[in-house]
Amino acid sequence: MVHPICKRALETWGETPQMLMVVEEMSELTKEILKNINRKFDNIEAISEETADVEIMLEQLKENYHIAEKVEAYKQQKLKRIEHYLDEFDKKSA
Numbered sequence: 558m559v560h561p562i563c564k565r566a567l568e569t570w571g572e573t574p575q576m577l578m579v580v581e582e583m584s585e586l587t588k589e590i591l592k593n594i595n596r597k598f599d600n601i602e603a604i605s606e607e608t609a610d611v612e613i614m615l616e617q618l619k620e621n622y623h624i625a626e627k628v629e630a631y632k633q634q635k636l637k638r639i640e641h642y643l644d645e646f647d648k649k650s651a
Contacts, residue, residue, distance in 0.1 A: 579614040
């Protein structure tokens with residue numbers, strides 16, 4: 558279920574501006590992660606803030622394209638695949 562504020566933002570500002578904002582927010586999170594890893598910055602607050610921004614924008618993206626159920630189904634498939642890889646890794650490590 559989409560948060561009412563996310564739905565309102567999408568309706569108020571429109572599809573194109575909000576989908577561009579998804580990209581912008583993901584870019585800002587990417588930048589903060591790179592600062593943390595490459596430059597050893599202690600920027601966990603910035604990473605936390607940008608993660609929140611990305612999650613909000615992804616909610617709008619799913620609403621805009623009506624893909625929330627598909628995304629959830631793919632997440633479950635991918636989590637099962639990761640679990641399989643982890644199980645295989647554990648077998649090899651034992």
